[in-house]
Amino acid sequence: xxxxxxxxxxxxxxxxxxxxxxxxxxxxxxxxxxxxxxxxxxxxxxxxxxxxxxxxxxxxxxxxxxxxxxxxxxxxx
Numbered sequence: 001x002x003x004x005x006x007x008x009x010x011x012x013x014x015x016x017x018x019x020x021x022x023x024x025x026x027x028x029x030x031x032x033x034x035x036x037x038x039x040x041x042x043x044x045x046x047x048x049x050x051x052x053x054x055x056x057x058x059x060x061x062x063x064x065x066x067x068x069x070x071x072x073x074x075x076x077x
Contacts, residue, residue: 015040016073022047024065030054031065037073 016037023034030053037045052068060071070076 014043016075019069019073021066021069030056031068033065033069035069 017040019035019037021033022036025032030051033050033052035045035048035050037048039045050069050072052065052072056072057063057065057068060068062068062071
């Protein structure tokens with residue numbers, strides 16, 4: 001079930017405090033990464049799957065999947 005909420009009625013998001021990469025697999029379209037995340041709200045997300053395409057890796061200018069996940073989650077230096 002997916003809820004779609006109108007963003008003008010709600011503030012969205014909670015900052016991600018930390019994340020751990022549990023598993024990474026690579027395929028013809030890119031990477032699939034299994035993550036666990038600790039949110040600033042106090043909640044934890046477990047078994048989160050993220051897909052990062054090869055094109056995303058090029059755009060992030062990295063071949064390191066850990067760096068790509070950081071960029072995708074909004075961790076910029």
